[in-house]
Amino acid sequence: MKRRELAHKMFPDISDTxxxxxxxxxxxxxxxxxxxxxxxxxxxxFLHTGSLFTxxxxxxxxxxxxxxxxxxxxxxxTKREVEGAADSLLSDLALFGLNxxxxxxxxxxxxLYGPYRxxxxxxxxxxxxxxxxxxxxxxxxxxSNSDLDNLRKRQEKEKVVxxxxxxxxxxxxxxxxxxxKKVNAGEDYVVRFRSKGNHQNKIVVxxxxxxxxxxxxxxxxxxxxxxxxxxTYHFAHLCDDHxxxxxxxxxxxxxxxxxxxxxxxxxxxxxxxxxxAHLPLINKLDDGKKRKLSKRYxxxxxxxxxxxxGYPLEAILTYLMxxxxxxxxxxxxxxxxxxxxxxxxxxxxxxxxxxxFDVEKLNFFAREFIAVLTAEEVLERLRxxxxxxxxxxLTKLITDNEAYFIKxxxxxxxxxxxxxxxxxxxxxxxxIKFFFDEEYYPLFDNVGINLFxxxxxxxxxxxxxxxxxxxxxxxxxxxxxxxxxxxxxxAFNFALTGREYxxxxxxxxxxxxxxxxxxxxxxxxxxxxxxxxEVLTILGKKRVNERIDYAIEKLSK
RNA sequence: GGCCCGUUGGAGAAGUGGUUUAACUCACCAGCCUUUCACGCUGGCAUACAUGGGUUCGAAUCCCGUACGGGUCGCCA
Numbered sequence: 001m002k003r004r005e006l007a008h009k010m011f012p013d014i015s016d017t018x019x020x021x022x023x024x025x026x027x028x029x030x031x032x033x034x035x036x037x038x039x040x041x042x043x044x045x046f047l048h049t050g051s052l053f054t055x056x057x058x059x060x061x062x063x064x065x066x067x068x069x070x071x072x073x074x075x076x077x078t079k080r081e082v083e084g085a086a087d088s089l090l091s092d093l094a095l096f097g098l099n100x101x102x103x104x105x106x107x108x109x110x111x112l113y114g115p116y117r118x119x120x121x122x123x124x125x126x127x128x129x130x131x132x133x134x135x136x137x138x139x140x141x142x143x144s145n146s147d148l149d150n151l152r153k154r155q156e157k158e159k160v161v162x163x164x165x166x167x168x169x170x171x172x173x174x175x176x177x178x179x180x181k182k183v184n185a186g187e188d189y190v191v192r193f194r195s196k197g198n199h200q201n202k203i204v205v206x207x208x209x210x211x212x213x214x215x216x217x218x219x220x221x222x223x224x225x226x227x228x229x230x231x232t233y234h235f236a237h238l239c240d241d242h243x244x245x246x247x248x249x250x251x252x253x254x255x256x257x258x259x260x261x262x263x264x265x266x267x268x269x270x271x272x273x274x275x276x277a278h279l280p281l282i283n284k285l286d287d288g289k290k291r292k293l294s295k296r297y298x299x300x301x302x303x304x305x306x307x308x309x310g311y312p313l314e315a316i317l318t319y320l321m322x323x324x325x326x327x328x329x330x331x332x333x334x335x336x337x338x339x340x341x342x343x344x345x346x347x348x349x350x351x352x353x354x355x356x357f358d359v360e361k362l363n364f365f366a367r368e369f370i371a372v373l374t375a376e377e378v379l380e381r382l383r384x385x386x387x388x389x390x391x392x393x394l395t396k397l398i399t400d401n402e403a404y405f406i407k408x409x410x411x412x413x414x415x416x417x418x419x420x421x422x423x424x425x426x427x428x429x430x431x432i433k434f435f436f437d438e439e440y441y442p443l444f445d446n447v448g449i450n451l452f453x454x455x456x457x458x459x460x461x462x463x464x465x466x467x468x469x470x471x472x473x474x475x476x477x478x479x480x481x482x483x484x485x486x487x488x489x490x491a492f493n494f495a496l497t498g499r500e501y502x503x504x505x506x507x508x509x510x511x512x513x514x515x516x517x518x519x520x521x522x523x524x525x526x527x528x529x530x531x532x533x534e535v536l537t538i539l540g541k542k543r544v545n546e547r548i549d550y551a552i553e554k555l556s557k
Numbered sequence: 558g559g560c561c562c563g564u565u566g567g568a569g570a571a572g573u574g575g576u577u578u579a580a581c582u583c584a585c586c587a588g589c590c591u592u593u594c595a596c597g598c599u600g601g602c603a604u605a606c607a608u609g610g611g612u613u614c615g616a617a618u619c620c621c622g623u624a625c626g627g628g629u630c631g632c633c634a
Contacts, residue, residue: 042634077633145632152631161559162630190632199560207562215561226632233634257561257629280563281627290626322582326570329582351570353563354627361569361583371596412596421595482592489592498592516592528594 002176007133009183010140010191016127025113025243034067035248035275038241039093039100042074043085045295047092047303049357050252050282053320057279058250059098060345067247070103072240073117076230092303096313097341113244118236125231128239128269129191129224137268138224140179140189141171165195169221191225193235197264205259208248208277208347218260234261242271253278253354254292277347281354282323293357300357310385310425314340315366322361325349336372363423371420375409378428385425394429397436407538408432411530419530434524435538441550448525449554452518456510458555461518464492465555468519469548474541478533489515522551 028036037058041051062069071093073086090106093099102111109116132138141164143151148164155162172194174182183189197217204212224235231239241249256278266273283290284298293301300306306316317340321328324345331343370378379398382405386394398405409432412419422428433439452461473484486496489512495501501511520529523544529535536544 040634044634074634080633141632148632159558192632210562213561220630223632228632230632232632236634252628253562254628255634259561278562283627292627323569326581329569333582355570356568358568358583364583367595417596419595485592511592513592520593526594530594532592 001134002180003134003136006140006176006180006183007130009180010133011126011130014123014126014130016123018128018131021124021127021243025245028068028245030068030247031066034065035061036068036070036244036246037062037248037250038070038072038103038244038246039098040072040074040240040251041089042077042080043089044077044080044082045085045302047089048295049293049301049303049320052092052096052098052303052316053282053324054250054252054279055093055098056096056317056320056340057277057324057345058248059100060341060343061248061250061347062101063341064344068101069098070111070113070244071100071105071116072244073104073119074233074236075117075119076226076232076236078228078230088304092307095307096317097339116244118240119230121236121240122229124243125225125235125239129235132193132224132269133191136194138191138193139172139174140183141192141221141223142174142182142187142189143171144188161199163220164192164222165199165220172221188227190223190227192221193224193265193268195219195221195264196268197260203260203263205263206276207256207259208275209280209350209352210256210278213256213259215260218264220261222261234258234265237262238265238269238271241274242266242269246274248275248277250277250279253281280350280352282357283354284357290354290356292354300359306362306424308389308426310381310389310427311362311366312369312381312424315362315369318365318369319358319362321345322365323355326351336368366423367420370422371413371418375406375413378409378413378422379405382425382428386429389426404435404538408435411534411538421530434526434529435535437543440525440547443525444522444547444550444554448521448551451521451525451527452555453514456514456518460492460509462552462555464488464515464518465522465548465552467491468515469545472536474537478531481533481536485516485519486512519548522548 030036039051039055039058041047059069061067071090075081075086086104087106090104100110102113102116103109104114104116115121129138133140143164147170151164151168152162155168169192171179171192195218197219199216199219201217202214203217204214206212222234223232225231237249240246259276259278263273281292284293284300295301303316307313318332321340321343322332325343327349328343328345335342373381379402383395383398386398421431434443452458467488468485471484471488473480490496492515493509494515495504495508495511498511498513501508516532517527520532521527523529523532523539524535539547
C-alpha cells in the first residue's frame with residue numbers, strides 16, 4: 001500500500017500504533033459526575049487575569065466531585081516563547097492555591113498521562129499523524145508561505161472565505177506518488193487535515209454554558225503539523241485531551257468558533273468528544289468601548305500587577321468568583337474566611353456576557369479581606385510582601401519592631417465593625433509610617449506644618465499645644481483622656497461641641513474639634529488618623545511630648 | 558465582510574409569561590454616629606429590560622427582523 005509507504009517515509013521513527021497509545025493512556029476511573037479539567041497555558045508571558053479566571057473555574061469544577069485538575073504546558077509556539085514564563089506561570093498558580101493534581105510542575109511532572117509539556121510529546125503527535133496519513137485523513141502540503149499569500153489575495157479578490165479548503169486545497173489533490181516523490185526529494189511540507197465537511201451543512205455543537213449552537217461544518221484543511229515538526233493547537237488539543245482523558249475543556253470564548261473543527265477532528269479519529277465550556281472573556285472599558293483585556297495595553301491584564309501592589313490573592317480570587325457566579329456574594333458574606341474553592345461553583349449560575357474588570361469592586365473585596373485578618377496575620381503578610389518586593393528597609397523595620405507593628409495594626413481591628421482602610425499591602429506602610437520618628441519628623445516639616453487651620457494664630461496654637469502637653473491625662477482610657485482635652489479647650493474659650501459653637505459662634509474661638517485637630521496634626525502630621533487616643537497610647541507620652549515640642553518649635557519660627 | 562456569541566441603571570447581576578410600580582452587591586450622594594478618617598446605620602441617586610414588529614387577556618421573560626458590542630476567520634495559542 002502506497003500510503004503506508006508515504007507515512008513511513010514521513011515518520012520513519014514511529015513504530016507505535018494508536019492502540020499502543022490507547023493502552024498507555026487508559027480511560028480514567030472516575031466518580032460519577034467527576035470532571036477532568038486542565039489549565040493549559042502557553043509560556044508567552046505572565047499569568048493573565050483571564051487565564052487565572054479560567055484556572056479558578058477549572059479547579060473548582062474538578063474539585064467538586066473528586067475529579068482531576070491538571071496542568072499542560074502548550075509550548076508549541078517556539079517563536080513567541082518567553083524565557084522563564086513557564087516557571088512564573090506555575091509559581092503564580094501555586095501562589096493562588098490553585099494547585100494541580102497532576103501535570104507539568106516545572107522541574108518535575110506528576111501523573112500517568114504525561115509528558116505534560118507539548119514539546120515533549122512529539123512521538124505521540126507523530127504516531128497519530130502517521131496513522132492519519134495511512135488512513136488518508138491527513139496529507140502533506142507543500143505550499144510555501146508565498147503560495148498561501150497568493151491564495152489569500154486571490155480569495156479576497158474573488159470575495160470568498162479565505163483559507164485552505166475545497167478546490168483551493170491544492171495539495172489535497174496530489175496523488176500518493178506525487179507526494180512521495182516530493183517528500184523523497186526533500187521538499188518542505190506541513191501536514192494538513194483532510195476535512196470531509198461541507199460548509200453548507202449545519203451541525204449542532206454543545207457548550208455547557210450556551211447550550212446547543214447551530215453552526216456550519218468545518219471544511220478547512222487546517223495545518224495539524226507545522227514545518228518545525230510541532231503540532232498546532234487544534235491538533236494538540238485532539239491528541240492531548242484525548243490521551244490525557246480530559247472530560248471537560250474549559251477555555252475562553254474565543255475558541256468557540258473553532259469548535260466545529262475540533263468536533264470534526266475528534267469524530268474523524270473516533271475519539272469521544274469532551275464536554276466544552278467556553279467561558280466569557282474579561283473585558284475593560286476603553287474610551288467608552290468594551291474590549292478584551294489586553295496583555296499589551298492593560299496593566300491589570302497581568303496578575304503580577306496586583307501581586308506587586310500586594311493585593312491579597314484571596315481577594316483577587318473572590319472578585320473573579322463574584323464575576324463567575326451571581327450567587328457567590330451571598331455565600332461569601334457568611335464565609336469570608338473560608339477557602340474559596342469550597343464554594344459550589346456552577347455553570348448554570350454563570351452569566352454569558354463578558355464582564356468589565358472593575359478595580360473598585362476588587363478593592364472592596366480586598367479591604368474586606370484585610371479587615372478580617374488578625375494583626376499577626378496582617379504583619380505576616382506585610383513581611384512576606386516587603387520581602388517579595390525586596391524592600392529591605394521595611395523588612396528590617398518589621399523585624400526590629402514586631403511588637404510595635406502588632407500594636408499599630410491592632411488599632412480598631414477585630415469585633416463586628418473592624419476598621420477597613422487597607423486595600424493592599426503596598427498601602428499599609430504609607431498609612432502607618434508616622435508611627436516611626438524617622439518618618440514623622442520629615443513628614444511634619446513638609447506636610448504637617450502647613451495643615452494648621454489659618455483661622456487660628458500661631459500663638460494660640462502654641463499655647464494650646466503647650467497646655468495640652470501638661471494637662472492631657474493618659475492611662476485612664478479614652479473617655480478620661482478626651483475629657484482632659486475638652487477641659488483645655490474650654491479653658492481657652494472653645495465650645496465643647498460643634499452644636500454649641502454653631503449656635504453662638506461669636507462667643508467662642510472655636511470648638512473642641514479644632515483643638516483635637518491641632519493635636520492630631522502635631523502628632524501624626526495629618527488631619528486624619530485612626531482613633532487618636534489609641535495612637536497616643538502606642539506612641540507613649542514621652543514621644544508625644546517630643547512631637548508637640550517639635551511642632552511648637554517649628555511654629556515659633 | 559462571512560460566521561458565532563452576547564445586549565437589564567456607571568460596574569457586576571437577579572429575573573425562565575402574571576407575586577415586578579424590576580432584587581441584591583460595588584461605586585456615587587445625603588443624613589445619622591463621631592475629636593478627624595475609616596467602620597456602622599438610614600435613606601437616596603441612577604430617566605436600567607438595545608430597537609421595531611409579532612404571539613398572548615398579559616412579555617424583561619416566547620418568535621422574527623434591525624442596531625449595537627464582543628469574538629473569530631494564521632505553519633499564534
